[in-house]
Amino acid sequence: MSNNIVSRLKRKKIVDVVATGKRMDGRELLQYRDLEIKTNFLAKSEGSAEVKLGKTHVVVGVKIGIGHPFEDTPDAGVMMVNAEYTPVAHPTWEPGPPPKDAIELARVVDRGLRAAEIIDMSKLGLISGVKVQMIFVDLYVLNYDGNLIDACSAGALAALTTTEAPEYKVSKKGEIKKTDKTEKLKLRAHPLAVTVCKIGDSLIVDPTYDEEEVKDGRITITVDENGNLNAIQKRGPVGFTLDEIKKCINIASEKSAEIKAIALAGE
């Protein structure tokens, strides 16, 4: 594979086809690929989800453990979102430290969850200033065919809604013990990211790898169940007009409700 050189032929063809209101795989511009989500399929994770969005394949694992709080929030738990681009997922992905895109992926998903205050972190303190509960959300990409943000966002939401959190007991001596009891993790909101891509003058959702390669730019919008926006992220070396941005927000609101129904089916 060559170093991310996009075939001119590919760019021309995709742009031409999208301009006629169709996609290379026969979809409508605002149509997602088939989305399948399987939750709670890993025994060693407190929560898990396997997402298949077309050929994009992601596993999300939620692990709960004990760690140190941040100095400024001694009683609040800590949530960390991490994305792993496994080299098995794409011919151009290599082992090594996470590439910039993987860091962005984790941060965009994280921002959506955090901004929506999905979990009441103040309930996760154990010993003030010393120990708190940690929630790790690991986004693990196994096959990459575009639109990782939406797939991971849906997977994270599905995994968190089905997470069985262990109950911890703190003894008088300050020892923390994990009890056998578990409790469903309480979520206060259901944020979900929808990415809208601009190809030529058209807006599309759920781009494939090929479409992402030739896209001009994208806007990811995280929307909660009440239609409030939680996060926005624009990428790509082009500008969007206000009108286009408004269109993107409308598309995201509409699509997030549709995708959320699938992501929350396992609840």
Add this chain to the structure above:
Amino acid sequence: MSKTTKKKTTKRKTSKKKWTRVDGRKPDELRPIHIESGVIPNADGSAYIEMGRNKIIAGVYGPREMHPKRFSKPNMGILRCRYHMAPFSVDPRRSPAPSRRDKEISMVMTDAIEPALFLERYPRSVIDVFVEIIEADGGTRCASINAAAVALADAGIPMKDLVSSCASGKYEGNLILDLGDYEDKNGESDVPVAYLPKNDQVTLLQMEGIMTQDETEKCIELAIEGCKQIYEIQKEALKKKYGMVEATEETEEAPEEEEPVEEAEEE
């Protein structure tokens, strides 16, 4: 990993009365194994294995140009295996950065598989085998080798034979096949073995624990018997991918209409 070394002598008599394994298996019984080939669309070849509760995906890319070039060999190809565990595959969560253990396993995996390949056919190239542990349940390196061998065959890479692998060991004084997570962590010893059935050669052999020479030899024999059973399951998995289309085929058409493929030539 902490191994208990409580039993210095092996008096079988005391435990003779109906000793059973933690999961109720017979001493020489494998865990249920399920293998599927062709699970990662982007990869040239791939396989998914469930061996007990191990869930592992292996993908093959290549033979392809080696990067960086100075690591390539002018007269033969290079096999590069990478064993990697998902952060949520074990309890508690582990860091996604490759550990020293991961690196060692990657190395012995490469040694276990390489004898099955014709690397001299691919000068200056590399064959990458990426293994991702989604969930670990004892014996991940063996399960990884089983998946990798199927993935290599699925990639159409010429092979002298499939490589099959499983571990044996000693638990509560008894020699047992295919240790589960609990037996692996609490047993006296563990002997992972990989085997090329056609040449009757062992290509992976490690051991950790305390056993007599006689016991060690018996363990290796036991593991080889296990490998032979796995070999059949691997073959079935490779054929299964084509089996389904063929089965519906026979009811529809008479086999006389055969069309020998080898006569098909380019225009």
Add this chain to the structure above:
Amino acid sequence: MSVKFETRDIVVPGDLLYEGRIRTGENTFRSEGNVYSNKVGLVNYSKDRVSVIALEGTYTPLVGDLVVGMVSDIELGQWVVDISTSVNAILTMPDAINKSFRTNFDMTRVLDVGDVVVAKIVDLDRRRTPILSILGRDLGKVHEGFIMKITPSKIPRLIGKKGSMINMILRGTRCQITIGQNGKILINGRNREDEELVVKVIHKIETEAHTSGLTNRIQEYLRTIKEDRN
């Protein structure tokens, strides 16, 4: 001496195909006097020879092959072309424009990075790097169409006996189809519907390449899809 399978059985690497002396065909090897398969494929026994028709596999370049590739770099007097094989191919100026190298010549005017070409492999150099040529009819830079990828080992099936399969698809869809032996197929149709049909048909051929009676089934498939459309 004995045959271990029947012709067209699916075999996997390490399967014993024949005990005793016989000629070894493609994708087989001899070990200790017996013949084994080294790939997943369909075994084929003929009078004096046993071979395996591979069902999976990457592309091995051969002189005379038609390939579809993309220019991935420009070096002094030559283009580097990615043809999806273990090493990149080389296209030199004489093989591209029939002129020898001049330092003041702007090579991007002929082919630039990202351009797609249909080329023929005219030679393999000392280190087995494929040497390409685009001099000839239907060769050169591609301006229209798109590329579909299939497993290279299934290309013979797509072409069919004396081109029977591909000719049937050409007649049924009126698309221009250029088949690269490296598994890249260049498709260019008059409308999107025809192109989608070609993609569907080729995909069906790829997934059912190992079954018998495929030509008839594809003919039937083409007919039903076209009836649905009318």
